[in-house]
Amino acid sequence: MIELLWIFLSAMVINNFTLALFLGLCPFMGVSARVETALRMGAANIFVLVLTSLIVSFLNAFVLSNAPYLRIISFIVVIASLVQVVETVIKKASPTLFRELGIYLPLITTNCAILGLAIFQTNRDYGLLEGLAFAVGAGCGLTLALVLMASIREETELADLPSIARGMGLVLIIAGSLSLAFMGFAGLLSST
Amino acid sequence: VRETTRQEDVLRGIWRENPVLIQLLGLCPALAVTNNVENSLAMGLATLFVLCGSSLLVSLGRRFIPGEVRISVYILIIATFVTVADLSLEALVPDIHKALGAFIALIVVNCMILGRQEAFASKRPVGRALLDAVGTGVGFSVALVMLGAVRELLGNGSLLGFPLFGPSYEPWIVMILPPGGFLTLGVLLFGLAWWQERRSQRVEAPEPKGALGPEVIATAGISLPNRSNTMGEAQ
Numbered sequence: 001m002i003e004l005l006w007i008f009l010s011a012m013v014i015n016n017f018t019l020a021l022f023l024g025l026c027p028f029m030g031v032s033a034r035v036e037t038a039l040r041m042g043a044a045n046i047f048v049l050v051l052t053s054l055i056v057s058f059l060n061a062f063v064l065s066n067a068p069y070l071r072i073i074s075f076i077v078v079i080a081s082l083v084q085v086v087e088t089v090i091k092k093a094s095p096t097l098f099r100e101l102g103i104y105l106p107l108i109t110t111n112c113a114i115l116g117l118a119i120f121q122t123n124r125d126y127g128l129l130e131g132l133a134f135a136v137g138a139g140c141g142l143t144l145a146l147v148l149m150a151s152i153r154e155e156t157e158l159a160d161l162p163s164i165a166r167g168m169g170l171v172l173i174i175a176g177s178l179s180l181a182f183m184g185f186a187g188l189l190s191s192t
Numbered sequence: 193v194r195e196t197t198r199q200e201d202v203l204r205g206i207w208r209e210n211p212v213l214i215q216l217l218g219l220c221p222a223l224a225v226t227n228n229v230e231n232s233l234a235m236g237l238a239t240l241f242v243l244c245g246s247s248l249l250v251s252l253g254r255r256f257i258p259g260e261v262r263i264s265v266y267i268l269i270i271a272t273f274v275t276v277a278d279l280s281l282e283a284l285v286p287d288i289h290k291a292l293g294a295f296i297a298l299i300v301v302n303c304m305i306l307g308r309q310e311a312f313a314s315k316r317p318v319g320r321a322l323l324d325a326v327g328t329g330v331g332f333s334v335a336l337v338m339l340g341a342v343r344e345l346l347g348n349g350s351l352l353g354f355p356l357f358g359p360s361y362e363p364w365i366v367m368i369l370p371p372g373g374f375l376t377l378g379v380l381l382f383g384l385a386w387w388q389e390r391r392s393q394r395v396e397a398p399e400p401k402g403a404l405g406p407e408v409i410a411t412a413g414i415s416l417p418n419r420s421n422t423m424g425e426a427q
């Protein structure tokens with residue numbers, strides 16, 4: 001139990017997917033202008049991450065031990081079809097939620113955080129429960145980074161900035177500062 | 193679509209529409225592996241290989257790939273070449289393969305590659321598609337090596353492993369850690385914005401238009417940061 005907690009914490013803050021491992025930067029840059037949309041994107045990500053983790057555990061246990069060279073291909077196929085299925089189900093079950101998530105749902109397929117999770121989980125030999133803790137932690141970490149970034153960007157909108165700092169350069173510098181702050185968590189765990 | 197010359201096809205990707213510095217695509221590998229020049233170069237070349245291979249196949253098969261499933265087909269083609277690159281690097285240069293880790297496999301989800309297939313290779317003959325792939329791949333490698341050189345020089349005081357500043361140099365460790373990636377690219381973008389501003393003040397020229405339309409970005413699942421408004425409307 002303690003070990004699962006550590007996996008969760010480590011994925012969420014110490015090795016934060018966005019700020020320490022540079023995974024999922026596209027939504028981090030593109031969808032972080034408003035806190036509300038950032039939260040929704042984060043929620044959608046947690047959902048897909050957990051489902052991916054479940055399927056990857058299954059694939060690793062029953063299929064890929066016989067054919068490791070199929071790993072990358074099968075992971076991406078699984079993720080693409082998973083996102084498609086989730087999209088269809090949500091569209092039928094709850095049209096309101098579907099409208100709210102909008103384009104963010106299909107965008108998740110090419111989010112490197114999802115494939116990254118699948119590969120890290122395999123490389124570290126995580127089982128079913130460990131994988132789930134890892135996925136939830138990674139998802140919460142992504143959401144945390146997105147929401148932090150969005151709150152800071154909302155503030156900078158009214159700030160008096162020099163004209164060269166109005167583009168993505170500023171977002172990257174803010175991300176750098178956040179990443180610097182998150183490095184402080186590295187002391188929490190001595191062996192990662 | 194305005195017809196372009198062969199020369200433009202190659203040069204466009206290297207500078208004017210540089211995937212990393214101008215279009216901000218493929219940022220994950222561009223920041224993650226560029227803590228020294230060697231890794232940056234390996235990543236750039238691996239991406240170049242995958243991009244050329246997939247552009248070749250996509251362009252060859254452009255008449256046979258049904259429109260409804262084209263994105264999945266492109267991803268499968270890209271994943272195949274990434275597997276080839278992954279296994280070859282593991283066999284030929286195991287040290288670099290270990291240093292790049294999961295990021296070789298993550299070339300599959302590099303938006304830049306999918307973007308070139310959707311926007312260019314799927315509509316052009318093989319020769320043109322290859323020229324464009326080479327240009328974009330070289331542009332990506334150049335940007336990566338630039339980032340890697342700055343970070344290695346400041347963070348380690350060396351270039352390609354050779355120490356340059358002598359033993360009294362105190363390295364900025366932070367530059368080879370994750371924050372250094374964000375900060376280096378941020379400062380580079382500031383510099384570019386400053387340069388462009390000065391140039392546009394001198395010549396009143398219209399902004400060069402990007403190669404990807406919003407429609408393409410939506411289908412290929414690519415988010416160009418400065419288009420976040422269009423994405424907001426979609427919800």
